[in-house]
Amino acid sequence: MSTTNTTYVYIGSYADKDDQGIYVYTLDRTTGKLKPISSTSGIGNPSFLIVTPNQKYLYAVSESTEGPGAVAAFAIDPQNKDLTLLNQQSTEGTAPCHLTFDGTRTHLVVVNYSGGNICLYPLDEDGRIKKMTYNVQHQGHSINPDRQEAAHPHSANLAPDGKYIFVPDLGQDKIISYKIDLEAEKLVLQGETTVKAGSGPRHFVFHPERNYAYVINELSSTITAFSYEPEIQTLNEIQTVSALPEGYQGESTAAEILIHPSGKFLYGSNRGHDSIAVFALDSSTGLLTPLQHVSTQGKTPRNFTLTPDGKFLLVANQDGNNLVTFALDQQTGKLSETGEVIDIEHPVCIKVLN
Template sequence: MSEDAQYRVYLGAYTGPESAANGIRLAFADDAGRLRCTDTVADSYDPSFLALSPDGGTLFAVNEVARGRVVSFQVGPDGGLTEINSQPTHGSAPCHLSVHPGGRFLLTANYLSGNVVVHPIGEGGVLREACHVVDHSGQGPDKDRQEGPHAHQIVPSPDGRFALAADLGTDSVYVYAFDGDTGHLVLKHEVGWEPGTGPRHLAFHPDGERGYLVGELTSTITEFTFDAKTGEVRPGLVLPLLPADFTGRNLAAEVVVSPDGRFVFASNRGHDSIAVFSAEGFAQLGVVPAGVRGPRHVALSPRGDVLYAAGELSDTVQAFAVAADGALTPIGDPVPSPSPVCLLPA
């Protein structure tokens, strides 16, 4: 890492004939949060979501293809990536993955096939054969997007005792008890959202007692409570992600919570904006231009003082300074990067 760099940011992308991307890129952030992108550090097909092991020594990526795969990479001292191995996801179009807090299991959501899968992680970041696959079932009222289950995310609860899967196709959040010894999932609760919501992604508040879920199809965000003892999820207040006068097409995308727990940020594709909310009292503070087209993903710097927006359609990444009141101010011009769809500050 260069002397003026404060941290690294890995960029996942969609590859293929319509994209100039050919894998995972690496960028370095200076003390102001400005990015300097380098070349591709790992050739990989459609690495559309990325995650790091708890110790930072291994990076995991999906290959969002018809016969889905997950790949593990060793992270070098300079941030370079060396492929370790890969495994099939036993599903189609894996679009999200996360690492269990214990570092021994990788959890993946397969979008097209509507199932979730768990892979053990061996010594040195080696992925073992899948130990558990769970299929979702059901549908929603949107005939184009909800004709069947579409698992869009699976994340562990903060203490690792549960795993929560958001399914866009069934308007549900599935809460699984997670066995930390075997990696098996046992369904405890299936929590229904308003029909047609299209649950996409959720993020926990640092207190572990609440969280926020974005509905892709309704452009809304729902605050929910979470019981760490039982895994029970209770949806609460629902707020819009868009200004009241916007009438165009929009798809909500990502949601993140600031490390201090004061603010929640969510991105809009179509309106191409970022909605800002206060966590205390849960209220919208404003909606600001994302500075990119199609902000599929947003991510915060390790300290939470910079927010990055990945513009899938503009081939750019925009950085924002996060003020003490949650206000976002662009940091310089958007930085070119082909088809960015995931940002992973490390």
């Protein structure tokens, strides 16, 4: 295999412990074609993944809704990128749904959606997950009786300086920030930002170059833009826009949000409308302008990712049981079909190696 135009892709899914749950593919960075390499079983519902920058280790949540979930560590084979399970730790909460590293890559933060708690784990030098050192329990609710009856933190997002995390809590309509105190191995509350009641903030992203940040609100299908003040770690709302086309009346919830590596475009996924929303991003003001809505060619686009070079967007249609590759025009930000559609049972998360 040529190393000049191919990279590896890991896909997490909903699967039983004994079934294949994490898939490895190669991606041709010229054509967008995907080729299956291997798959791994061993943990139930490995729905969200993260890979170390040195590509030695992969971490996955094991999303259990009937009891405490878990987080698992895998070693990545340097030649064929196969996975070997190293160990697991309990998340002491149900439905772990997201995880991230601290800035030094020595600790892991895991978020439990149903359990409402956030966990901090040191990582061993051999990639194994050590015993949890801190556990923060969120408390609160908001106005939607079905979805906001309790706290539901949905993601942990590392600030550009690597020392703070921002946690959107769908159940409380808040984005709660913590300092990662590595010496004490705990999370220290830094502040809170409230969004419009009933919005349900879900995933969050910082601009790669400017002091702006964006949250996609699951329940209201909106995106809120903030100015970000890194000196005091605060967010100030500057705009909220719909992730759906004007006039759309059907049921839909928003899911993932990403910014193009150039910082010029922002993308969000709609589940129900089953689309990727494309926005122009003005780096001087942080404001968003709608450009395009593209069908994901499948149901429930839970997660999507951009290739590191910004040329392709890959989307996982959880209930469509497929993964679709789109070409991305780097001048306009718009998406176009490549014709590349692969069948995968209940795909949730996609990670493209750098």
